[in-house]
Amino acid sequence: MNQIGPIFRALLRNKVGAFLLALQIALTMTIIVNAIHMIENRSSLMARPSGLDEANQFYLTSSGYRDDFNEQLVIEQDLRLLRQLPGVINATQINAIPLSGGGWSMGLRTAPGQDGLNTGVAIYFVDENGIEALDVELIAGNNFSTSEISYREANAVEWPQNAIITAATAKELFPDLEPAQTVGKTGYISGDEPLTIIGIIDQLQAPWNGWSGVERVMLVPQRTLFGSSRYFIRTEPGQRDRIMKEAEELLLRQDAGRLVRNVRTMTETREDSYRGHQALQTVLWITVVLLTIITALGIVGMVTFNVNRRRKQIGTRRALGASRGDIMGYFMIENFMVTSFGLLLGLGSSIALNIWLVDAFNLPRIGWHYLPIAMVILWLLGQLAVFGPARRAAGISPALATRTT
């Protein structure tokens, strides 16, 4: 340890190489810290619950094609048959699937007219079985009654009287009230069409995972007559795959003049939904790993070069009384200095890059704990990378002092 002073002074005489290595370490730290931050950010986005019982849910599309296709009749019959299938907990018609990327959203106001805050909400048209089929929890108010379910034509502009909203929607609309207290309040849609909030569900996600309002959802008590409709089915645990096949066959057996297609599980839908996130994470991980390896190799290369260049100096030091440990220590300390300098630079540039990312891409601020962790890891990496070349340096014979010119 009492070699620190001269090592530092000798290092200052070889600034360029050391500085370049320090820059590489700084760059590595900057990218690694921010990449891992982004990876973790994506992970936390992907970990958000959809509010559904995803493992046990699937959906399918039924599209009429024949002239005699009686949509309302078919829907009622289909839903009845589906609900009777052993293993099915419940089924509902729904216009859009959470996380699927496609759906419908409307603006909600707390007062009629065009003034006031317009809060975007995703709309799911479901019947009274929707809550159970989706497996969402009603935390206040009531479910829709069977009698209030109406049918909606494709060109309809009117809205029914009642709606159920998520707690997040309630919070956004009435920031001063607890979600449960908003039961009975009125929201206005399409300008001045009033909707009475009759129930609050704990949580349900919109179809768009990247939307800042992804938790804002409204259930509307209607079935749609749009020519093509989706059924959303929840099964007993473990029965999904069997029921998927049975449900499709069951519907096809009804000679109703329609096609059954797009039979998909919620699990697949989530995977598709976050495929981009996952790909980004993979790319970032690869970057992190490659960069770490490259930096470690850079250190190994630099130290190997220095050891070879200084063979005679090392022999001389040994002749003058340096033990093997002293020689190892020399390179470890030297590397520690270069790495530390690089990491200090990296500390600054990591924060700078994050500030820019926060600004440009609306990413969250980096957690401060990333920085010391990254520094410790890179310090260790540096010492590990030096270890091999330093050990070879320590093996250099003191006779080299006289044997080389």
Place this chain on the structure above:
Amino acid sequence: MLKMNNISKVFRTDVVETHALRDFTLHVEEGDFVAVTGPSGSGKTTFLNVAGLLETFDDGDYLLDGQSVKGLSDSQLARLRNEKIGFIFQSFNLLPDLNLFDNVDVPLRYRRFNAAERKRRIEEALEVVGLASRMRHLPSQLSGGQQQRVAIARALAGQPRFLLADEPTGNLDTQMANSVMDLLEQINKEGTTVVMVTHDPLLAQRAQRNIFVRDGRVSEVTSNADASELLHKTAQVG
């Protein structure tokens, strides 16, 4: 002081075995100034390396300062080199990235002296070789003779019992060689045992004893002791 009995040293490579030293026997007394000469490849450097614990030997006994060095560990050998032996090399072997002060400091730090002690010794040693005013200079800013004097200062700073020099004047012109030789003589007079390999017969004559090495053996020992000892004694008497 330095007792080598029947030392042998063999270098083995895949193709050849070189007997660099065979039955090498030599005793050097405390305060001696020994010059080693001999043809190229005769084993002079090998002898010096073994004597200085830079290389091990295959057979025989070697007592340094009364202590057998056989079987000592690498770190024990390093410690002995550090404390008892000063080295001077043909090509000076200063560390190019360190200034003179730090160069002389190198063995002292390995000795774990404290900062004040090191500073005192460094300044004193550089004073002795006449370079105290250039402590902050780099080796590359000095002439060859000056560099060798720094190397001598570095060897002296730890106050070793032995000074081993392998052709210390080999890279210097006559004038600088002489001044280095003067310095070595002075150091020897102050009590340090000096063993010097040289190709220069004139310089060799200035030593008390000359050893001629041939084929890894001591083939001739001549003593110039009379002259120098006489001088030495008259100086003491006077």
